Amino acid sequence: MSNVAKRQTSGLDKVLRVALYVCLLGMATVYLAPFIVMLLTSLKDVEEIRSGTLLSLPSSLDFSAWSKAWNGACTGSQCEGMAPYFFNSFKIVIPAVAISTLLGALNGYVISHWKFKGSDLFFAALLVGCFIPFQVILLPMARTLGWLGIANTTTGLVMVHVVYGVAFTTLFFRNFYQSIPVELVKAARLDGAGFFTIFYRIILPVSTPIIVVTVIWQFTQIWNDFLFGVAFSGFDTQPVTVALNNLVNTSFGGKEYNVDMAAAIIAALPTLLVYVLAGKYFVRGLTAGAVKG
Amino acid sequence: MASLVIENVKKRYGETEILKGINISIEPGEFLILVGPSGCGKSTLMNSIAGLEDVSEGRILIGDKDVTFSSPKDRDIAMVFQSYALYPNMTVAANISFGLEMRKVPKEEREAEVQRVADMLQIGHLLKRKPAQLSGGQRQRVAMGRALARRPKMYLFDEPLSNLDAKLRVEMRTEIKKLHQKLGTTIVYVTHDQIEAMTLADRIAVMKDGEVQQLGTPQEIYDNPTNLFVAGFMGSPAMNFVPAKVVEQNGAYALELQATKPTVLPFPDQESLKSYLGKEVLLGLRPEMITEPQPHKEGANFVVKADIDVEVTEPMGADTMVLTRISGAEVNCRSNPAYPAKAGETIPMMFDTSKAVAFDPANGQRIDG
DSSP: OHHHHHHHHHHHHHHHHHHHHHHHHHHHHHHHHHHHHHHHHHTSOHHHHHHSOTTOOOSSOOOHHHHHHHHTSOBTTBOSOSHHHHHHHHHHHHHHHHHHHHHHHHHHHHHHHSOOTTHHHHHHHHHHGGGOOGGGGHHHHHHHHHHHTOTBSHHHHHHHHHHHHHHHHHHHHHHHHTTSOHHHHHHHHHTTOOHHHHIIIIIGGGOHHHHHHHHHHHHHHHHHOOHHHHHHBOTTOOOHHHHHHHHHHOOSSSOOHHHHHHHHHHHHHHHHHHHHHHHHHHHHHHHHTTSOO | OOOEEEEEEEEEETTEEEEEEEEEEEOTTOEEEEEOSTTSSHHHHHHHHHTSSOOSEEEEEETTEEOTTOOGGGGOEEEEOTTOOOOTTSOHHHHHHHHHHHTTOOHHHHHHHHHHHHHHHTOGGGTTSOGGGSOHHHHHHHHHHHHHHTOOSEEEEESTTTTSOHHHHHHHHHHHHHHHHHHOOEEEEEESOHHHHHHHOSEEEEEETTEEEEEEOHHHHHHSOSBHHHHHHSSSSOOEEEEEEEEEETTEEEEEEESSSEEEEEOSOHHHHGGGTTSEEEEEEOGGGEESOOGGGTTOTTEEEEEEEEEEEEEOSSOEEEEEEETTEEEEEEEOTTSOOOTTOEEEEEEEOTTOEEEOTTTOBBOOO
């Protein structure tokens, strides 16, 4: 009797499992479809795009759109492609991610292990920073950058991203450091280590998971940012997202969809790469605080 | 080695007073135990000695030097934590030598010191491992090694054994005692385990609600508790408290209570009962003072035989605990396992009141002359 029952459930299990995979595959296709269309389109020439359908395969692999997008397409009056702006973005992202991550780590360390009078209030105030919409600070920030004399510069953009990112990075690090026992810091203090020595020798070495999370988060946020980029950058400090917008909006004659698509993929590549390389740490790090370590 | 003086130390968090004027002073080389239930302020006091928390009032002196406002690293003390607090990213050797490194001790000396400590605690084979690869007992040893390496003036132990299993706890307890005898250093040790307190301490400070209830040697605390709390906290099973009436018998004050029949017990400290004649007091009698009738004690001073009604018996191997009810209070007696006490029966027991104490039921204080 029980054997029969078992066989029946295992048959049902198999059906359910197949249904689950079909469902998952369907969802994956829906999510991947735009990217596939972009990729296919970027490999066709303009004539083929006009005659074929979105999903039809290119007749031959043609990378000319990619090379044009990289260093030939016009973004406004310049016709140098995406390349210079691609590097502009790196010049903004690398220092902004590094500085905001370091500041977030220090803030989190102070708020969780060196509590001072009002530190909880300070943390609550900092959290509000996570909820301020970008648009709200555009004007005051423009004035501030003007006063500081770093309007339209890479330095200015880095500063904006650091200021805006510190709220998030502090939150990440604070939550992670909350799970580090206070005794560890006490023991180090009795051993004679000071504030920065403890941070550098004891706290930072165990922070890898949360550093990975923060770097991915900040990299994605800052790389994909358009609003700050378009508002605060100068003519030659525009990030790649702004350049992509200009490239797509600039057209002499017919619209070159293949070039547009290639440019869009180029602009998205670094964030994709970061996720592929470090994605598993991201999930691991986000859940690290949830389980007792 | 250093003496420790705690003078009228108070600690307040806003309105709540955690420490209400602590006064303790111990000689160099003494083993002091702070014991009390959770929330009694013993850990706060420990952190204050370490300098990890500021005190609101009072002074702390280590070896005649006022350290009330010194930072932890300048107090020359080492601490062993309940959670061990080993640096997870460092090897055992690095953990032990970290304090020396911070004090700029040259590398060769550090290595020699690590070796010395490792030999002493028999952890030489673990030096290259990380804390995560150690068992609880091994972590405990490494934590002690880290404290020993600096050769500080004083050691602080914050419930160091409470994360270990029962067997290991007893082993490590003995080892800590051996270590203290070998090194002769001053130790302050926090625990909520009264057996640890009894076995390890030169002196015990029993704390409750931010106050020291009693400070004394283990035997003093055990034999002469100053109040009901101390009497009930130290000893396992706890001291029995029996309501009794002070009466006069043959020209001496004695205590009358209700076992199976009304029974009058003599009391050693005559002076103290004088003003309580005719009134009710609480008789404090340890379980081992109520035993099966022992022929050699027959007829001795302060020994009385009386019948009790057995409610429950609990064989413990070496002894059998006999539970009865005297004057309405539950009473534990310690009898020989061979003595045929059975639940529901009435049997004779021998009451030895030579070490009995009495408490005022109104305020719980010890009644003494």
